[in-house]
Amino acid sequence: MPLFRRSPSNQASNNTNLNDGTNTMNEACDGYVEFGSSASPAAAAAAADADAPSSSLPTNVHHTRKPNRFREQFHSFHVMASPYFHENRNGRCLLLIMVILTLSNSAVRVLFSYLARDFWSALYDQNIELFYSIMAKFVGAMILLAPINVAYRYQRQKLAIAWRKWLTGRVLRLYFANKVYYGLERQAAGNSVIKRTSEAYDNLGEDDAAAATTTTTKKSTTSNQSTKEVDNPDQRISEDIRSFTEFSLYFFLTLITSVIDLVCFSFILFSIMPQLFLAIFAFAFIGTFLTVCIGKVLIRLNYESLQREADFRFSLVRVRENSESIAFYAGENVEERETDRRFEYVIDNMTMINIAQRNLEFVTTYYNYLTWVLPIMVVAPEFFAGNVELGVISQASSAFGHILDDLSIVVNSFADVSKFSAGIDRLYSFMSAIMELDPERRSMGKLLSVVPVAEFNGGISSISTGYDAIPMPSQSSDNVIQVKRFDPWVTTAPSFDEASNSQPSTILFIIGLRLATPDNKRILVDNLNLSLASGSHLLIVGASGSGKSSLLRAIAGLWSTGSGEIVRPSSEYVYFLPQRPYCPPGSLRDQLLYPSTDQKDDHFSPTRMDGNEHRPDGGPSPSDQRRLWKDWTDDDLLKLLERVDLPHLAGRAGDGDPYRGLNAVLDWTNTLSLGEQQRLAFGRLVINRPRLVIMDESTSALDVVAERKMYQLLNDTSIGGEARVGELTYVSVGHRPTLLSYHNLKLSLRDSAGFVSEIPPNTDMVDEGFILS
Ligand SMILES: Nc1ncnc2c1ncn2[C@@H]1O[C@H](COP(=O)(O)OP(=O)(O)OP(=O)(O)O)[C@@H](O)[C@H]1O
Secondary structure, three states, X not given: OOOOOOOHHHHHHHHHHHHOOOOOHHHHHHOOOOOOOOOOHHHHHHHHHOOOOOOOOOHHHOOOOOOOOHHHHHHHHHHHHHHHHHHOHHHHXXXXXXXXXXXXXXXXXXXXHHHHHHHHHHHHHOXXXXXXXXXXXXXXXXXXXXXXXXXXXXXXXXXXXXXXXXXXXXXXHHHHHHHHHHHHHHHHHHHHHHHHHHHHXXXXXXXXXXXXXXXXXXXXXXXXXXXXXXXXXXXXXXHHHHHHHHHHHHHHHHHHHHXXXXXXXXXXXXXXXXXXXXXXXXXXXXXXXXXHHHHOHHHHHHHHHHHHHHHHHHHHHHHHHOHHHHHHXXXXXXXXXXXXXXXXXXXXXXXXXXXXXXXXXXXXXXXXXXXXXXXXXHHHHHHHOOOOOHHXXXXXXXXXXXXXXHHOHHHHOHXXXXXXXXXXXXXXXXXXXXXXXXXXXXXXXXXXXXXXXXXXXXXXXXOOOOHHHOOOOOOOOXXXXXXXXXXXXXXXXXXXXXXXOOOOOEEEEEXXXXXXXXXXXXXXXXXXXXXXXOOOEEEEEEOOOOOHHHHHHHHHOOOOEEEEEEEEEOHHHEEEEOOOOOOOOOEHHHHHHOOOOOHHHOOOOHHHHOOOOEOOXXXXXXXXXXXXXXXXXXXXXXXXXXXXXXXXXXXXXXXXOHHHHHOOEOOHHHHOOHHHHHHHHHHHHHHHOOOEEEEEXXXXXXOHHHHHHHHHXXXXXXXXXXXXXXXXXXXXXXXXXXXXXXXXEEEEEEOOEEEEEEOOOOOOOOOHHHOOO
């Protein structure tokens, strides 16, 4: 029963616990710390921050990103928070239930305030009958109202979970659409140069560094603005969205509670003593003003703590992922130094947060002591004069506490709010970046809107799924390569020069291609024209750095700086084999089927997550899965492993039982040699049966015999499944002379120009004319 507000000593002890890190903002969100009714959540958030900080930015130049102003932040909050409630009926219902429960909870508080008043008055008057009648009412109210309180917390968390599920699902959908994740990484790689430049200031003396800070800050800010750097997207998706949904809800409901409490308890307090009612506003105003002045530095520090913590964690993940290479180089010292350096940034920021928190707590602690004693001091003379009963003091104190808490949201939760504010900035910049990187959404201008994505179109051109839909070559826009796609089964053949009625079975067209590096500093290929007939085998050669891999990136639609046009089959009919194949987490079967999935056992499919056909945000599940041209039984897969020269792999993985081995889940990247991974990738290729294969030094780790086997496999792999309607087309990039015998065409890249020539059959590998560079 809230007879009196918490005593200062309780507050102090709570604060101590919070500072020990035993309470966090999450706990506040979970309802363990309530606004006003317990320790200052400011301390709670500070404790949360105590877990934090480090960044790749040096301590003396970490003022590079100013958090937005309040209005901008409110706008950011609104555009990120509202779509869930607009689009999702279930979310609106859950919110409505929450509002009703919040109102009920407030009614409970008012009811208890009156019960407490009568309780103390009955005790003072020694009115036994009244005392027991109040106790009976209290028990009745308790039985009735406890479920409301429990339901309030339960429902709040339920809504937070539903909201997080939706928002994370939506962001993941937008992140994977149109290869946005790749664009983000490319930007981050570019920006790491900027970071390194600013880190160089770390090595300066203090004075020099201070002098340098201004310049660096300016430079970094400009760069960040132009490139929209987004660090650690993983953290933003997993951590920032979680705290955003939980805290938003917590804060919103607290605001509602505060407004209701403010109205109800204002009536009570005004009826008891109007002077006290007016004094409370002045008191709250002064407290808030001092808190904002002293605590505002926490907003920036919290912003940085999120980034620094993520950078530190990322440096450890990187070591884990590259442990073998680091071990071979014996590069532990370098790695340790780098990790230490990032950890120092964490500690620096933690220390600064701790100091800012200490300063803030001077204000909040004095403030809380005063709020305990102030109303009693004011009402006590009336009580001694016999004008009011003891219960009135209790009620005045309680009402004073409630009102003050309502007016002191800023004082009581400044650190929480500052952390929340930093989270809004991070999340908003992330969502803006993924919108900017998606050409189909950029013009829509809505942060979380989705467009039906039929297929990736290279980020530049319209989506084409049939011959008729393919536009004729047109003047390209100035600095963007147009990538267009067609379905080679629907379309007999795209023709770009109707007048000459060009080749009926052409599968890849490159028209007037000018390809530059993403920073647009170097032209790699200029005015390249190529028409590749279905069934041809093209070898791309050129000196190291001449742009061979970059040309493949352009065909894939990953690089688009330049001009001209590329027309190619749509994604499910093209298969890219990089030098180092990617091994996804999963079984040996998953390695073979990738990127197709075994529909019968698709643990990762969003459709399996909740047993329905939808993504977490309610959208239809991804439909662009590659079509397997037949069911692959265990025996088929084992035979295929033999064909790619890996006959013992399944048996090894299954401790002698190859069938079990197909289901074995291992860290395949670190278990298989590079040559084994490359052969496994050829197995995938057979399973996925594309129309066009593009290989970037994909046999570099194989000996010439294995290489011949793999190319033989390609030549034996017909298109059209069992129907065998034609030959596979493939394009290889490589330096080895042995590759010549597997190709009939050669594209030489030299001085930004491309020369296409035929490779006569049985070409002598050491023939002067075919040196591969
Ligand atoms: N993200 C990038 N930004 C700017 N330049 C880049 C980027 N990635 C690569 N380059 C540059 O583009 C050029 C072409 O690179 P590419 O990987 O296509 O060469 P390559 O011909 O495949 O070389 P190699 O035979 O050594 O594999 C190189 O000079 C490289 O430094």
